[in-house]
Amino acid sequence: MEALKVYTMADYTAKGETPEILFWVGCAGSFDDRAKKITKAIVKILNHANVKFAVLGTEESCTGDPAKRAGNEFLFQMQVMGNVSILNGYNVKKIVTGCPHCFNTLKNEYPSLGGNYEVIHHTQLMQELLNSGRIKIEGGAFKGKKITFHDPCYLGRGNDVYEAPREVMINLDADLAEMKRSKAKGLCCGAGGSQMFKEAEKGNKEINIERTEEALALNPDIIAVGCPFCNTMMTDGVKHFNKEETVKVLDVAELIAHANKL
Amino acid sequence: MISSIIFILLISAGSTWFIFNAKKVRRNILLGKDVDRKDNSAMRLKIMTLVALGQKKMFARPMPALLHLFLYAAFVITQIELIEIFIDGAFASHRIFRPFLGSFYTILISFIEILSVLAFIGTIAFLARRNLLKVPRLVKNELNGWPKIDANTILFAEIILICCIFMMNGADEVLYSKGKSHALNLNDASFGFSISSLLGPILFGGFSENSLHIIERIGWWGHIIMVFSFLNYLPYSKHFHVLLAFPNVYFSNLNPAGKFTNLESVSNEVKAMFDPSFIPAPASTELPTRFGAKEVTDLSWKQLLDAYSCTECGRCTDSCPANITGKLLSPRKIMMDTRDRLEEVGKNIDTNGTFKDDGKSLLGNYITHEELWACTSCNACVDACPINIDPLSIITDMRRFIVMEESAAPTELNGMFTNIENNGAPWQFSQSDRLNWSTE
Ligand code: SF4
Ligand code: SF4
Numbered sequence: 195m196e197a198l199k200v201y202t203m204a205d206y207t208a209k210g211e212t213p214e215i216l217f218w219v220g221c222a223g224s225f226d227d228r229a230k231k232i233t234k235a236i237v238k239i240l241n242h243a244n245v246k247f248a249v250l251g252t253e254e255s256c257t258g259d260p261a262k263r264a265g266n267e268f269l270f271q272m273q274v275m276g277n278v279s280i281l282n283g284y285n286v287k288k289i290v291t292g293c294p295h296c297f298n299t300l301k302n303e304y305p306s307l308g309g310n311y312e313v314i315h316h317t318q319l320m321q322e323l324l325n326s327g328r329i330k331i332e333g334g335a336f337k338g339k340k341i342t343f344h345d346p347c348y349l350g351r352g353n354d355v356y357e358a359p360r361e362v363m364i365n366l367d368a369d370l371a372e373m374k375r376s377k378a379k380g381l382c383c384g385a386g387g388s389q390m391f392k393e394a395e396k397g398n399k400e401i402n403i404e405r406t407e408e409a410l411a412l413n414p415d416i417i418a419v420g421c422p423f424c425n426t427m428m429t430d431g432v433k434h435f436n437k438e439e440t441v442k443v444l445d446v447a448e449l450i451a452h453a454n455k456l
Numbered sequence: 457m458i459s460s461i462i463f464i465l466l467i468s469a470g471s472t473w474f475i476f477n478a479k480k481v482r483r484n485i486l487l488g489k490d491v492d493r494k495d496n497s498a499m500r501l502k503i504m505t506l507v508a509l510g511q512k513k514m515f516a517r518p519m520p521a522l523l524h525l526f527l528y529a530a531f532v533i534t535q536i537e538l539i540e541i542f543i544d545g546a547f548a549s550h551r552i553f554r555p556f557l558g559s560f561y562t563i564l565i566s567f568i569e570i571l572s573v574l575a576f577i578g579t580i581a582f583l584a585r586r587n588l589l590k591v592p593r594l595v596k597n598e599l600n601g602w603p604k605i606d607a608n609t610i611l612f613a614e615i616i617l618i619c620c621i622f623m624m625n626g627a628d629e630v631l632y633s634k635g636k637s638h639a640l641n642l643n644d645a646s647f648g649f650s651i652s653s654l655l656g657p658i659l660f661g662g663f664s665e666n667s668l669h670i671i672e673r674i675g676w677w678g679h680i681i682m683v684f685s686f687l688n689y690l691p692y693s694k695h696f697h698v699l700l701a702f703p704n705v706y707f708s709n710l711n712p713a714g715k716f717t718n719l720e721s722v723s724n725e726v727k728a729m730f731d732p733s734f735i736p737a738p739a740s741t742e743l744p745t746r747f748g749a750k751e752v753t754d755l756s757w758k759q760l761l762d763a764y765s766c767t768e769c770g771r772c773t774d775s776c777p778a779n780i781t782g783k784l785l786s787p788r789k790i791m792m793d794t795r796d797r798l799e800e801v802g803k804n805i806d807t808n809g810t811f812k813d814d815g816k817s818l819l820g821n822y823i824t825h826e827e828l829w830a831c832t833s834c835n836a837c838v839d840a841c842p843i844n845i846d847p848l849s850i851i852t853d854m855r856r857f858i859v860m861e862e863s864a865a866p867t868e869l870n871g872m873f874t875n876i877e878n879n880g881a882p883w884q885f886s887q888s889d890r891l892n893w894s895t896e
Contacts, residue, residue, distance in 0.1 A: 198894055219890070219893075221882055221885075224885075224889075224890045224891075225883055225885045225889070230893040230896070233893055234893065237894075252887055252889075252890045252891055255880030256876045260876070260882045261872075261873055261876055262716060263716075263852075264855060264865060264869050264872070264873075265748065265852065265855030265857075265865070266856075266860065267718075267722045267748075268722055268725070268726065269873055269876055269877060271722050271723055272877075273876065273880075275730050298712075298714040298715070301712075302711070302715035303716060303718055306718055307718060347832070347833075351834070351835040351838075351839050352712060352713050352714025352715075353712045378839050379839070381780075381834075382777040382832045382834035382836065384777060386832040386834050387831050387832040387834070388833075388869060388872070389832050390882075391868055391871075391872040391882055392829070392868040392872075393866075393868065394783070395785070395826055395829055396784075397778070397782035397830075398782030399782060400781065401780075401832065403781075404777070404780060405777075
């Protein structure tokens, strides 16, 4: 396996060069063991497509999204100030994120606080790369496999992006099955609104169990996701039903990287 | 003559009382904070046409959408007939439009009659769904008491109204065929209305002329009395949506659903911290009373309009992941609580001139912390609402109050805040380790 080629904005600046795009890795993508694999898959795809991208590395900080959803607007705006000064300092124009929550807040909530960038989610970037012919997807590994996609709330309902992940996956030659609650009617995995960071309120079921149950009813080989938090939730759900041997929870980026044997 | 006077008195009293109450509702809504929803009127008109007039979002569930469409269409089209009733009532004429409109009149009334029959079917089906089939979203806890009575009352009233229409038209058909109707005789054998020309003779064929006139009048007066009762009932009922759905959808949030507001009051403080020379724009120097929302008056007028418009249909709650999994949160209840509290605040103002502290607030007395913290901010409720109500924005504003004013976030969340503050991540990892993944 080739080593990952990852350069920071600082590296580019030192070389006097400007990257095409900034890859906003996000906290989960940087620190969560499972999510780091997704981050690497995204990087492999970017390397494979010869995209000149940069990361902020140790200059990146939380977007403030979890604080904002929890109601801590102060902390959110403090984070925005810090991040915007770094991003604007590097004159960043275009950002791709590995997480729908980073995507949503950078795209929608940063502009009125001084951060104006073109922001896309990694499934949209893959769609762009496909359309421009910079990557091809060989279906091989997933031919005939049954895949169901779980829409992340902040990509789907939050920003009306439903087609990008599906259009990318269509190239896998797999059997794409839709859950009854999909796209605008998709059910949350249970992690949003800062629920990821606290115990759920008292109820009679966990949300991720409800959602995983729905996905498993389709007898899929793979539950595809586009968010590191959904990934955790659905993975836990699959384990709850003792299905981890037969059903994999994979990010769309991982599917594409794997299909291309990256 | 005497009937004209009674009619005019009835109409004046009915209208005055309605306007009086509608003004109060308007005053209550304007207790909310300002928010700009006047931009982009072309887009807004389009959305209003599709979603309010065209009921686009209703059709996510075709069966109730169709039944509702019957009632809605009957409601709208009957307004045309009301014009005639007004003129007849005021000038003691009888079916004044018929000689002018000729066969078009027959078509119009026939159409109204067909829609009335469909509305009748719809109403019976709705009563059954609520009371016999007990469709889950229509029998949840928050509907116990008044909301349930409210829903059933209006359905029964609808049945009475439809019966009145057929008493009026049916008896008049029989009278006309005998040459005894007060309507101008156009030398035809019958009005030829689609339903009552058949139903009239069956129901009322054997009655005397005198009884027929009485039945016809009961139907006529019953009709107009029901209409004015309905109008005056609206401000107390979830049925206010028949009017408010239109402005409510017009003033919809046009931003992506994932975009939350950035509190300007917070921006001013944060900017001042980063740049001591920062001076907020004059318009924003007025200090907010508090961050976030504890009380209905901390919400925006749009959020309050949302509350008055809510149909209590429960589509939001039915799609809410928290509610589905048995948590206390119900977005419909958030809207109902907001309206109830706003009504209470309004009555308080009516009694005392200005609001007198009653020791209560929306947060605490109506909506609890437990409900608010169960929300995943997934926007399913917003998507599901047929009239673009946004329960999530109220939940968010109340969380802001809990966190920034009460410092009462769940402990784990406070830990998360501390981590972000100290190491720029919601977990306890050092910012200097952020790139480690690239070499691991
Ligand atoms: S946004 Fe909150 S209240 Fe609305 S459906 Fe999702 S969890 Fe329920
Ligand atoms: S908020 Fe909308 S979806 Fe929910 S009960 Fe009210 S009208 Fe129905």
